[in-house]
Every structure is written in structure tokens, then in C-alpha cells.
Amino acid sequence: MNAAVTNILLVGVGGQGILLASEILSEAFMLAGFDVKKSEIHGMSQRGGSVVSHVRFGKEVYSPVVPEGEGDVLFGFELLETYRYLSLLKPGATVVANDYKIAPPSVLLGQAAYPADLPGKIRARFPDFLLVDGQGLALQAGDVRAANTVMLGAVSKRLQIEPAVWQQALEKMVPKKALDINLKAFTMGREL
Amino acid sequence: MKEILSGNEAIARGAYEAGCLVASAYPGTPSTEILENVATYREINASWAPNEKVALEVAIGASFGGARALACMKHVGVNVAADPLFTASYTGVRGGLVLVAADDPEMHSSQDEQDSRNYARFAKVPMLEPADSAECLAFTRLAFDLSEQFDTPVMLRSCTRISHGKSVVELGERRTDLPAPKLVKDAPKLVMLPGNARVRHPLVEERSVKLSEYGDAAAINRMEIRSAEIGVICAGVTYQYVREALPEASVLKLGMVWPLPHNLIKEFSAKVKQLFVVEELDPFIEDQVKALGIACQGKGLTSLCGELSPGRIRTAFAKAGIIPAVAAETAAAEPVPSRPPNMCPGCPHRGLFYELNRANAYVTGDIGCYTLGFMPPLNAMDTCVCMGASISMGSGIVRALPPEEQQRVVAVIGDSTFLHTGLNSLMEMAWNKAPATVVILDNRITAMTGRQENPASGYTLSGEEAHEVNIPELCRALGVKHVRVVDPYDLEATRQALIEEMSRPEPSVIITNRPCCLIKGADRFEKGTILEVDQGKCTGCKACLRIGCPAIEWKPNPDGNKGKAFIDPQLCTGCTVCQQLCKFNAIGGRK
Numbered sequence: 193m194n195a196a197v198t199n200i201l202l203v204g205v206g207g208q209g210i211l212l213a214s215e216i217l218s219e220a221f222m223l224a225g226f227d228v229k230k231s232e233i234h235g236m237s238q239r240g241g242s243v244v245s246h247v248r249f250g251k252e253v254y255s256p257v258v259p260e261g262e263g264d265v266l267f268g269f270e271l272l273e274t275y276r277y278l279s280l281l282k283p284g285a286t287v288v289a290n291d292y293k294i295a296p297p298s299v300l301l302g303q304a305a306y307p308a309d310l311p312g313k314i315r316a317r318f319p320d321f322l323l324v325d326g327q328g329l330a331l332q333a334g335d336v337r338a339a340n341t342v343m344l345g346a347v348s349k350r351l352q353i354e355p356a357v358w359q360q361a362l363e364k365m366v367p368k369k370a371l372d373i374n375l376k377a378f379t380m381g382r383e384l
Numbered sequence: 385m386k387e388i389l390s391g392n393e394a395i396a397r398g399a400y401e402a403g404c405l406v407a408s409a410y411p412g413t414p415s416t417e418i419l420e421n422v423a424t425y426r427e428i429n430a431s432w433a434p435n436e437k438v439a440l441e442v443a444i445g446a447s448f449g450g451a452r453a454l455a456c457m458k459h460v461g462v463n464v465a466a467d468p469l470f471t472a473s474y475t476g477v478r479g480g481l482v483l484v485a486a487d488d489p490e491m492h493s494s495q496d497e498q499d500s501r502n503y504a505r506f507a508k509v510p511m512l513e514p515a516d517s518a519e520c521l522a523f524t525r526l527a528f529d530l531s532e533q534f535d536t537p538v539m540l541r542s543c544t545r546i547s548h549g550k551s552v553v554e555l556g557e558r559r560t561d562l563p564a565p566k567l568v569k570d571a572p573k574l575v576m577l578p579g580n581a582r583v584r585h586p587l588v589e590e591r592s593v594k595l596s597e598y599g600d601a602a603a604i605n606r607m608e609i610r611s612a613e614i615g616v617i618c619a620g621v622t623y624q625y626v627r628e629a630l631p632e633a634s635v636l637k638l639g640m641v642w643p644l645p646h647n648l649i650k651e652f653s654a655k656v657k658q659l660f661v662v663e664e665l666d667p668f669i670e671d672q673v674k675a676l677g678i679a680c681q682g683k684g685l686t687s688l689c690g691e692l693s694p695g696r697i698r699t700a701f702a703k704a705g706i707i708p709a710v711a712a713e714t715a716a717a718e719p720v721p722s723r724p725p726n727m728c729p730g731c732p733h734r735g736l737f738y739e740l741n742r743a744n745a746y747v748t749g750d751i752g753c754y755t756l757g758f759m760p761p762l763n764a765m766d767t768c769v770c771m772g773a774s775i776s777m778g779s780g781i782v783r784a785l786p787p788e789e790q791q792r793v794v795a796v797i798g799d800s801t802f803l804h805t806g807l808n809s810l811m812e813m814a815w816n817k818a819p820a821t822v823v824i825l826d827n828r829i830t831a832m833t834g835r836q837e838n839p840a841s842g843y844t845l846s847g848e849e850a851h852e853v854n855i856p857e858l859c860r861a862l863g864v865k866h867v868r869v870v871d872p873y874d875l876e877a878t879r880q881a882l883i884e885e886m887s888r889p890e891p892s893v894i895i896t897n898r899p900c901c902l903i904k905g906a907d908r909f910e911k912g913t914i915l916e917v918d919q920g921k922c923t924g925c926k927a928c929l930r931i932g933c934p935a936i937e938w939k940p941n942p943d944g945n946k947g948k949a950f951i952d953p954q955l956c957t958g959c960t961v962c963q964q965l966c967k968f969n970a971i972g973g974r975k
């Protein structure tokens with residue numbers, strides 16, 4: 193409905209650092225001069241539960257929550273969670289997902305299987321799909337904990353913001369001692 | 385300067401800019417971060433209270449001393465604080481007094497979804513409802529001004545999407561022109577005995593009329609005239625959804641949701657052909673509009689339960705034929721395994737709930753991370769109603785039961801919840817000799833809301849060292865003769881304690897003494913030796929899976945033979961509970 197607004201969804205498992213990634217995204221959009229809103233749920237869901245964060249930017253944003261079926265970009269930190277939230281997207285949306293699995297309780301207990309070939313199933317519905325080896329590239333950058341920043345770099349190429357603004361947002365949001373590795377991880381993601 | 389702030393951060397900033405001097409709260413999602421952010425402003429005396437009633441009374445006291453004061457809580461916290469709220473409405477204030485109530489429609493992290501707007505009407509105090517972070521800041525500032533102007537506490541209503549949503553905010557300066565606090569004797573206003581209260585009550589009623597008139601002209605209530613066909617009255621986050629779902633509709637956006645601006649509503653209704661009220665939860669505005677004799681539609685379209693969203697509003701209006709039908713949504717994905725929240729690896733509650741299940745206990749539960757003990761595979765919680773209820777309900781349930789059933793009743797409560805409202809309950813139980821067993825899960829922190837200090841944790845909100853309430857001595861002082869402390873990582877000791885205390889026909893208390901595994905700090909949680917499963921010794925019996933630890937994964941054998949258990953070394957904290965369950969010595973320290 194609101195064509196001037198871009199809708200981004202960040203999904204994964206509580207504890208994966210999704211909230212920080214969505215803060216960096218929001219900061220970058222504000223620095224680039226957009227109106228920004230973001231929404232997520234704290235509390236219960238942080239205990240290893242499924243987490244979804246909504247980030248919206250444009251000239252003027254009303255709802256902090258992405259309207260159902262209007263997501264433009266899905267930014268998945270875990271494969272099963274990426275697959276779970278596909279229904280929030282509009283047809284033709286972009287999906288960027290970390291090639292990373294965390295078993296949910298029923299799989300840990302041996303009562304269910306982790307669904308097979310999720311990348312194939314995601315690509316079948318959303319051809320604009322990029323699967324990223326976040327952990328592997330982060331290790332190359334110098335710290336496995338920078339996986340989210342690799343992902344952020346990969347997503348950044350699909351959003352109309354200058355690289356300098358991304359750098360400014362990272363400088364503001366990432367602790368100083370981790371900044372170099374994160375800038376490197378961001379560039380590696382962006383070059384994918 | 386512009387910043388992106390959450391609603392909670394913006395409310396804290398608003399209190400700072402308004403010149404607030406004292407703030408008090410008890411943590412509760414989604415309100416917790418308000419006080420945590422207030423505490424970053426050194427000009428404000430901010431502290432956690434043991435419960436919401438105390439928090440509001442601290443704020444009322446500061447207001448009577450002449451300071452601007454803030455109290456914050458989640459919606460159910462207002463139930464606890466209702467007693468002082470209703471009478472503070474009669475006394476009015478000296479320094480501005482603001483009470484923030486953060487609702488949780490959809491119950492993302494709550495036990496009910498009560499609509500706090502009813503409290504404003506019930507206690508006859510005005511309520512403001514911001515629609516984004518910029519309004520959180522502006523309305524908090526305004527709330528302090530209105531409080532002094534109209535001599536009333538002012539409620540500010542937030543909700544999960546406002547408190548935990550972020551948007552762009554323009555920051556201002558702190559007010560420094562307020563009069564200094566000082567003691568003033570004013571018994572007719574501040575001593576609420578019948579003779580004085582009878583004088584105050586008519587003033588409260590006059591105040592509501594004046595506030596409604598104020599609302600008719602106030603900038604926070606505004607008409608946005610677009611279509612003459614459809615007009616919508618709405619407030620708070622719902623306004624954002626309405627703008628998104630019905631962009632052509634005219635809107636009366638209310639910033640003050642009680643009392644309502646009667647003349648403005650009449651004026652707006654005359655400008656549109658069809659009038660709607662879109663609001664989450666109760667028909668709070670709708671009922672009052674109808675009582676004014678104005679035809680409107682509201683809950684006939686949207687649900688009494690849960691949150692609204694742009695999609696839900698659009699669907700409701702399309703279903704009623706008011707707007708064109710909505711295009712079909714993207715097809716749903718095939719069903720996949722759910723991912724409910726779980727206790728953390730190394731959580732000290734896990735072993736206790738395993739043993740409660742084994743002991744066939746009937747567990748009256750309480751509010752905290754440990755409420756997750758009801759989930760499989762632990763399945764060890766049978767009731768959960770409200771803060772502190774575990775003990776008093778356990779005390780009540782044993783009175784209804786024959787002796788052999790009485791022994792099964794165990795109340796389970798966390799340290800922070802015990803100090804919140806469990807104390808009175810334990811006092812009752814000891815006094816009236818109810819033969820139930822109480823387990824206090826002392827993990828040294830208020831864990832569920834994100835690890836806030838409490839009166840037994842040894843620190844204040846600002847991190848200063850403080851007196852630690854001695855929980856075992858406190859229980860004894862309340863009259864419980866049998867009080868024992870047990871290590872919940874030691875399953876055998878935990879089992880023995882439960883068996884002995886459950887069979888005792890007297891009140892008894894067991895205190896578990898392991899800190900939350902998420903607390904950082906030298907004197908707190910420490911990791912043990914990380915464990916691994918010896919694949920040669922593992923027989924695939926699945927005993928270790930019965931505790932539901934996220935660090936233990938069952939891997940089926942593709943050849944059709946029995947699978948085996950694996951421990952994720954990144955997640956394991958070395959608590960050893962799984963090791964104690966393994967009869968084949970297959971779990972040991974990682975080499």
C-alpha cells in the first residue's frame with residue numbers, strides 16, 4: 193500500500209544478536225535521511241525462542257510493524273526461521289539467509305527432524321535468494337562473532353545507501369575494539 | 385539533536401527533560417527499560433522497588449515533597465499499585481506525578497491482556513497515549529505539566545509496540561526552573577480520612593469535566609480531515625495502523641484517552657458519513673462515543689482479543705464491505721517445528737523441575753523464567769496466576785485436600801517474586817499452619833525481565849553495593865520452622881530435600897542457591913568443566929534428554945541403529961545435571 197516505504201524483516205533465534213543488527217540498520221537509514229521505525233518483542237522470546245524484528249524506512253513511516261505480505265527483504269540468521277517467516281513477504285521479495293542451523297526443542301529431543309533442503313525450498317518460492325556462509329566468512333575476517341556483520345554487508349548491497357553511511361553506522365554502534373574486524377566482515381559480505 | 389529511541393528510552397528522556405527528580409519501578413515486560421534508562425540520568429534518583437505498590441508510593445511521597453516523580457510498571461503491575469492510585473487521585477499532587485502503565489496486547493510476555501485505560505476512568509485520573517517515540521517524549525513532558533496544572537496524578541499508557549518500537553526523536557533540554565522540593569503541611573489535602581476525602585471527591589469530579597474541556601482544544605487531540613465518507617477515532621499505535629490500512633480515511637487522533645473530549649468528538653462525527661472507532665482490546669472509546677448518542681461502529685469489526693495490525697484492520701474493513709476486498713496473501717509455508725522459549729543451558733531451575741516431576745508433585749507456580757517448567761519434557765508446573773500467588777494458592781489448595789493429596793502440593797517461586805508479594809503469602813501459610821512445601825528458587829536476580837537487581841541480590845539499580853536480604857532467616861522470622869538450603873545442581877540432594885519436606889505435615893521451605901547462568905560478575909555465575917558424550921559408551925537410552933537442555937541434541941542413526949546424544953560445547957555450561965542422569969558414565973569432562 194505504502195510504496196514509498198521499504199520493509200525489512202530480520203529473523204532468527206533469541207540470543208543470535210538480531211536486535212543489534214536491526215539497530216545498526218535503523219541507524220544507517222536515519223543517517224541517510226529517512227524516517228525509520230522498528231519493532232520487536234523482548235522478554236519471553238529471548239529465551240532461545242523464535243525472534244522477528246521489523247525495520248521500515250522511507251519518507252514517512254506509520255506502522256512500526258511490517259504489514260502482512262508486504263515484506264521487501266527478509267534477512268535470516270538461521271535457516272528454519274528464515275523459512276518460517278516467508279509468508280510475511282510480498283511476491284518477488286529478496287531473501288538473504290545465513291547458512292546456519294539451530295535445532296529447535298522437538299529436534300533436540302529426537303521427536304521431529306530438522307526440515308531438509310530449506311535453501312532449495314526457499315529459492316523455489318523466492319528466486320532472489322542469497323545463501324551466505326556467515327560463520328565461515330566471519331572467521332576469515334577474524335572473529336566468528338562477526339557473522340551478523342557479514343550478513344549486514346550482504347543485505348546492504350540491496351538497499352540504496354552509500355557505503356560511507358554504513359561505515360558511520362557501524363562506527364557508532366559497534367564497540368571500538370571490535371570495529372576493524374566488523375568493517376572487514378561487512379566488506380566481505382558486501383562483495384558477495 | 386535527532387536520535388532513534390525506543391518508546392521506553394523516549395519516556396525516560398521525557399522524564400529527564402521534564403525535570404523529574406525521583407523515579408521508582410518494579411521490572412515488567414514491556415516497561416522495564418524505562419527505569420533502566422532513567423537511571424542513566426544522574427540528576428534523577430532512580431531505584432527499583434520490591435513491587436509496584438511500593439514504587440508508586442515512593443513516587444507519591446516524592447510528589448508530596450514537591451518533586452516531579454515517576455513510577456513505571458506493566459499493566460498487571462497497576463493491579464498491585466491500584467490501592468495508592470485510587471486515593472492519590474483524591475489527594476492530587478504537589479510536584480508532578482506520572483504513572484506509566486505498559487500494556488501487552490497479544491500477551492507476548494504476560495499472563496493476561498487487561499486494558500489499562502479502564503484504570504484511568506476507574507481512578508478518575510487523566511491518561512495520555514503516545515503513538516510513537518517522539519510522542520512518548522513529548523507526552524511524558526506534558527503529563528508532568530498537566531499533573532501540576534490539574535492537581536492530579538497522570539497516567540501514560542504505552543504498549544509493547546510503542547515501548548519496544550523505535551523511531552526518530554528530536555531531543556530537548558532539561559527544565560531547571562522548577563521550585564525546589566520542601567516540606568509543606570497541608571492535612572486537608574494530604575490526609576485522606578473520611579472528613580477530608582468527602583471534600584476532595586467533588587474536586588475530582590470537577591477536575592474530570594475540566595480535563596474533558598481541555599481535551600476539546602488541546603493540540604494532542606487532532607482532527608485530520610481527508611475523506612468525508614469514512615472517519616476513524618483512534619489513539620496510540622492503532623493510529624499508525626489506521627493510517628497505513630485506511631490512508632484516505634479522516635481521523636480523530638486522540639492523545640488523551642481519558643477523559644474524552646466530548647465536543648471534539650461531536651464536531652468530528654458531524655464531518656463524516658460513517659464513524660468508526662478502531663482500538664485494541666476493550667470498546668473503551670466506542671462505549672463512551674455511543675453514550676454521547678453518536679452512532680459508530682467498533683468492536684463489531686475488530687476483535688476484543690489480541691493486537692491489531694494494518695493487515696487485521698484492512699481485513700476487518702474489507703470483510704464488512706467498507707473498503708474493497710484485500711488481495712490474497714502470500715501462500716503460507718508448510719508447517720515446520722515450532723521454537724518455543726526454553727530455560728537456558730545451565731539454568732539452575734532445570735534440575736529442580738526434573739525432581740518435582742519425579743516426585744509427582746502438584747506444583748503451584750509463579751511468574752518468572754521458571755514458569756517455563758510447565759513445558760515438556762519437564763511438565764512440572766500445574767498453576768500460574770499472578771505474582772506471589774504460588775505460596776498462598778498452595779496454602780489454600782491443601783485446605784481443600786485429604787492428607788495424602790496435601791503432601792503433593794509444592795509452591796515454587798523465584799527470589800524476586802518472593803520479595804514482591806510472596807512474603808505476605810508465606811506469613812499467612814506459617815501463621816495458619818498450612819502443611820504445604822515452598823521452594824524459593826534463589827537465582828540472585830530478577831531474570832525474566834533481563835536481570836535486574838532485587839533486595840536480596842546485594843546491589844541497587846545503579847550498581848551500588850547494598851544490604852542483601854537473608855532469605856532463610858526471613859523465612860524463619862515469618863514463622864517457618866523447617867527451612868533448608870539445597871544445591872539444585874545436586875539432583876540427589878534436591879530429591880532428598882523434596883521427599884523429606886513434602887512428607888512433613890507442617891509448613892516448610894527449601895531454598896535453591898545457584899545464581900542465574902546469565903549473571904556476569906566475579907562473585908556470581910561460574911562455568912564448570914564443559915561436558916561431552918563418550919560415543920562409545922552412549923547406549924542411546926535418552927535419559928539425558930528428559931531435562932530438555934538446549935545443549936543436548938539427539939542424533940538419529942542413519943543406518944537404523946539406535947541414535948546417540950551429543951553435547952554442543954558452545955552451549956554447555958558444565959552444570960553436570962545430565963551427567964548425573966547417565967547410568968552408563970557416558971558423560972564426562974571434555975578433553
